[in-house]
Amino acid sequence: AFVEAMRSGGAAGGRFACTDFKLAPCGEEQQFRGLKVWQSDEVCGLFAGEDGAERLTAARHLAAAERGEHLSPEAWHRLLSSGDPNLVLFDVRNRYETRIG
Secondary structure (H helix, E strand, C coil), X not given: CHHHHHHHCHHHCCCCCCCCCCCCCCCHHHCCCCCCCCCCCCCCCCCCCCCXXXXXXXXXXXXXXXXXXXXXXXXXXXXXXXXXXCCCCCXXXXXXXXXXX
């Protein structure tokens, strides 16, 4: 019900319509002990040293930048198994995420 509500709109306004949600059973020890939600101008602080106008220009430039393509799990596995010496995998998971997989 939660995933359907996030995809269909509601409070999220449909922002998660194309999001892949990972659903897996977990025990008490794997659940979040608490969850805090707050609004922030930036998630990563990419433009922290710039004023409002420069920050907006930099954000627009980044939004227009070329991106990679979304891969299916099967295509992702093929890519990882390809043995391509030029393949670089940058894992940005935090400690909690690496422990749960």
